[in-house]
Amino acid sequence: VRQFLQIALGILSAIGGFVDIGDLVFNTQAGATFGFELMWVVVIGVVGIIIYSEMCGRVAAISKRPVFDLVRERVGFSAGLGTLIASEIVNLLTCAAEVGGVAIVLQLLSGLPYRVLALLAVVALLVVSWSLPFEWLERIFGYMGLCLLVLVVAAIKTHPSWSHVAHGFVPSVPGGNRLVYFYFVVGLLGAALTPYEVYFYSSGAVEDGWGPKDLRMNKVTAVIGYGLGALLSVALMVLAAMVFLPRGIDPAYLGTPALGVEAILGKVGLILALVGILFAVGGAAIETSFAGAYNVAQFFGWQWGKRERPSKAPRFALSWIVIFVLALGIVMTGYDPVKITEYSVIFSVVALPLTFLPILLVANDPVYMGRYRNGRFSNALGVAYFILILAIAITAIPLMVITNGGTG
């Protein structure tokens, strides 16, 4: 019963924690631009994150090695350092986007000035990250993020043609601007396969002392948690397709998805959506700052861990604090967090191959994994996804430049 409860709680927090600012921006824009046409990308993205999260959770449980430990060992110091720098830039941009997102939602709820709220948000995030244990952080932000299930209710209440929605799950030749279409394909995959989730998941598994007995929980949490979390992405796309596309609205603001919910469910829906976005984005801000600290500490072999007292792992504690402070600096420039999100998602795609390759290699290595190494099916999927990741990594930045960030 206890293990079942643990799995259920893990699934709930995974659903609530699935959506971050990247998903909110790209799924809403994709639905408002292409209707249901890009639903299939959500499925490909979520299967990819399930495969790699399960793999890195298994690697962490069996080899007790987190991702950046493996990156340095497998790709060498120079390439590893390059991956570290790229990952840290992406983590910082993502953290800034999430902090900016928290400030925007607080402003939509309170009406106070944006910069004051950004400062308060970072102070609050620092305090809760410092004082609360991992489980509580995961539960508070994950469970409150479940308010986003209001998106599913709103999407259903728009009464879409379900046969048209179903058609969206089959890849098709795009009707409009093809380059913009492919830009959104890359963006949606990038938003689903964010590297920080992998770093955080893997390091958390090592911190929690996972072993072979936790492998079932790892698999179930990854499959069901991320799978149900993807429902939120689908709901965002349906809502945007039904509310924004017919009116010609290009959702360029974080308040726009909440406006879509409000249009269908009224005031209660609006408040639930804003609270859900607040906690989803706030939780992601914490994850990105910790992911950045994990990466640096693991790469340079420092003492690390959220469970460690800051006096025992001072450089690790200082790293995540510095990431928050730098993110606040970026937000204070007044640069639009939605634009920062677009850049961070596209740049994160470029850093994906060097993050995922070591996981794939070690998950296949009998020396590390013994009888828990990848089976044929996992391997085939892992390799197929790695080829896909390479393809989108090569095309991401050129597509962003050519399409002017998806505006055509």
Next chain:
Amino acid sequence: VLEQQATGLQSLAAEGALLAADAARGRSTVTFVRVHAAELAQAAGTSETLLAKGRTADARVLTALARRTAADLDRLSHSGSDRATARRLAADLGRAAATAERLGKRL
């Protein structure tokens, strides 16, 4: 560039119309309307500044439309819980969106 500005203006006006319609029916919060409409008004103001640099007749028409849209969104932002004003602004912004769409198609 003018076509892009027309499309952007249509989007801002349409989003404002949707927000105003919700406000008119009491389906939004005063704070959300104030903050979000102000954001849209600022974007429409930026669009007006850009369009004002154009010298063609279409640019002048779009500039005037952007000015009216920015002013309507600003009024919406300050409308508080005045539902009658919100209703009138919803209609005005809806018409502005339709005009911007027509202009965009013609360009």
